[in-house]
Amino acid sequence: MKLMFYGAAREVTGSCHCVEVNGKRILVDCGLQQGADNGFGQKFPFHAGEIDCVVVTHAHIDHTGRLPLLVKQGFKGSIFATEPTCRLLEIMLRDSAHIQELEAGWKSRKSKRAGDEGAEPLYTIADAERVFPLLVPCRHDTLIDISDGVNVKFTDAGHLLGSSYVEMWLKENGNRKKIVFSGDIGAPNHPMIRDPHYVKEADYVVMESTYGDRSHEKSFDTIASLAKVIDATLAKGGNVVCPSFAIGRTQDLLYYIREIKERGLVKSFPDFPVYLDSPLATACTRIYSADLREYLDDEALALIESGIDPLSFDGLRFVETADESKQLNDDWTPKVIISSSGMCEAGRIRHHLKHNLWRQDSSVVFTGFQASGTLGRILVDGEVNAVKLFGEEIALRCQIHNFRSMSSHADREGLLKWIDAFEKKPEKVFVVHGEKEICKMFTARLVGEGYNAMAPKYTSIHDLTTGDVVFEGRDLVLRAEQKADAVRERESAVYQRLLFAGTRLLEVITRNKGGANKDLAKFADQIDAMIKKWDR
Numbered sequence: 001m002k003l004m005f006y007g008a009a010r011e012v013t014g015s016c017h018c019v020e021v022n023g024k025r026i027l028v029d030c031g032l033q034q035g036a037d038n039g040f041g042q043k044f045p046f047h048a049g050e051i052d053c054v055v056v057t058h059a060h061i062d063h064t065g066r067l068p069l070l071v072k073q074g075f076k077g078s079i080f081a082t083e084p085t086c087r088l089l090e091i092m093l094r095d096s097a098h099i100q101e102l103e104a105g106w107k108s109r110k111s112k113r114a115g116d117e118g119a120e121p122l123y124t125i126a127d128a129e130r131v132f133p134l135l136v137p138c139r140h141d142t143l144i145d146i147s148d149g150v151n152v153k154f155t156d157a158g159h160l161l162g163s164s165y166v167e168m169w170l171k172e173n174g175n176r177k178k179i180v181f182s183g184d185i186g187a188p189n190h191p192m193i194r195d196p197h198y199v200k201e202a203d204y205v206v207m208e209s210t211y212g213d214r215s216h217e218k219s220f221d222t223i224a225s226l227a228k229v230i231d232a233t234l235a236k237g238g239n240v241v242c243p244s245f246a247i248g249r250t251q252d253l254l255y256y257i258r259e260i261k262e263r264g265l266v267k268s269f270p271d272f273p274v275y276l277d278s279p280l281a282t283a284c285t286r287i288y289s290a291d292l293r294e295y296l297d298d299e300a301l302a303l304i305e306s307g308i309d310p311l312s313f314d315g316l317r318f319v320e321t322a323d324e325s326k327q328l329n330d331d332w333t334p335k336v337i338i339s340s341s342g343m344c345e346a347g348r349i350r351h352h353l354k355h356n357l358w359r360q361d362s363s364v365v366f367t368g369f370q371a372s373g374t375l376g377r378i379l380v381d382g383e384v385n386a387v388k389l390f391g392e393e394i395a396l397r398c399q400i401h402n403f404r405s406m407s408s409h410a411d412r413e414g415l416l417k418w419i420d421a422f423e424k425k426p427e428k429v430f431v432v433h434g435e436k437e438i439c440k441m442f443t444a445r446l447v448g449e450g451y452n453a454m455a456p457k458y459t460s461i462h463d464l465t466t467g468d469v470v471f472e473g474r475d476l477v478l479r480a481e482q483k484a485d486a487v488r489e490r491e492s493a494v495y496q497r498l499l500f501a502g503t504r505l506l507e508v509i510t511r512n513k514g515g516a517n518k519d520l521a522k523f524a525d526q527i528d529a530m531i532k533k534w535d536r
């Protein structure tokens with residue numbers, strides 16, 4: 001009875017854990033690596049054909065994006081997930097494959113021009129389509145027999161439509177253990193979906209720690225704040241650009257904007273147009289409107305009962321073609337544009353950023369987590385004056401807002417509340433799905449609270465019968481992190497030299513006090529010329 005960590009170990013994306021019981025191997029999530037390169041890329045540290053089945057916590061691509069690769073490399077077993085997750089996966093994986101094909105096409109053309117061989121996509125749409133017949137739709141709160149001696153139950157995680165914790169009961173040679181995988185833990189009071197549930201019993205817990213270092217502002221009024229940004233931006237004649245994940249944040253934004261319009265909170269332009277410029281997000285929004293009522297919360301159901309579509313309003317337009325998308329940038333009517341990808345790594349959002357980042361009258365509103373190394377993270381951190389988009393230098397002059405309170409991840413208090421809900425402290429808590437330092441920090445916090453907690457390393461193996469670490473695994477050093485550190489070090493050393501030269505100049509000036517006026521004037525002229533040259 002063993003547990004292995006094959007992804008999201010001391011990093012946020014690429015979730016992939018494995019349980020081995022009675023000679024069978026079960027994967028929990030099979031996510032795509034996003035943003036910074038961890039040095040292993042998208043490679044599996046195992047043979048896909050050796051995996052017997054997969055259990056999926058929720059549809060986000062960092063938990064599911066390598067399923068087509070798994071199938072491409074020989075996996076033939078069942079993939080268990082809730083019904084909404086299965087429906088969302090068909091859209092998400094097809095889109096992910098489409099992006100892989102496009103990117104490989106660009107790389108191929110570029111490398112062929114350089115006289116090299118063409119690039120292969122990680123997987124194709126055909127590979128993605130081979131995943132769908134393997135999906136087994138399951139219901140929340142129902143015990144399912146998935147393998148010899150293994151039962152699972154999906155419990156509502158309140159993070160996304162259909163999102164779940166996986167409770168897993170294991171039986172091997174008379175030993176019984178229960179392990180709970182948190183997937184992503186939701187935050188309360190989220191539109192449309194129910195609040196996160198709590199689990200009471202486990203021998204082992206694998207939990208996320210995305211926001212293990214911070215608290216979301218509790219008194220933050222999302223609707224009022226969003227309305228204020230929209231009102232102020234449209235009044236100036238600018239656009240509000242929202243980079244948004246196709247599932248989750250997009251529907252939250254639509255839900256809030258419907259209410260903003262109903263309450264008339266945007267005085268400068270009450271009938272403002274809203275463009276949902278992402279066919280993927282549009283398809284996902286239709287899933288929310290489909291007959292999945294048992295997964296919705298009471299407020300959403302009450303709206304539906306009274307004949308109101310919670311995700312629709314006057315002025316909402318769905319942009320389908322790339323040409324229509326481009327035309328949005330030729331139209332100077334102030335507007336709200338919701339587009340993906342959420343971390344600005346690909347997709348139409350990059351065009352909208354190109355046309356709005358340089359405009360003082362426009363605003364960009366972030367609503368979700370931005371992984372290290374992504375364009376989204378660079379914009380949120382705000383440490384640069386310009387970014388490169390489509391080979392062009394774009395100045396950053398617009399207003400950038402980060403609505404962390406809209407995050408669908410629990411904050412530090414939410415994570416602690418979740419783990420404290422277990423009636424008895426688990427034998428061990430494995431902390432995953434957090435940036436390295438945050439993972440360590442949150443683990444230390446749990447240890448301080450009396451938990452036996454650890455942040456497992458990539459490829460580490462743990463014996464669940466004895467609780468021993470069988471193999472330590474290895475620590476990931478992000479290539480981008482290494483590179484950024486080296487650049488920072490070089491930059492700061494040179495800057496220190498410059499500062500030192502500046503103080504020496506001041507010393508030389510004071511030593512020249514009382515010198516001939518002719519010499520002092522010449523010296524001053526030379527310094528002025530130097531300032532003129534460098535003050536840019």
Ligand SMILES: [Zn+2]
Binds near residue numbers: 160
């Ligand atoms: Zn997620």
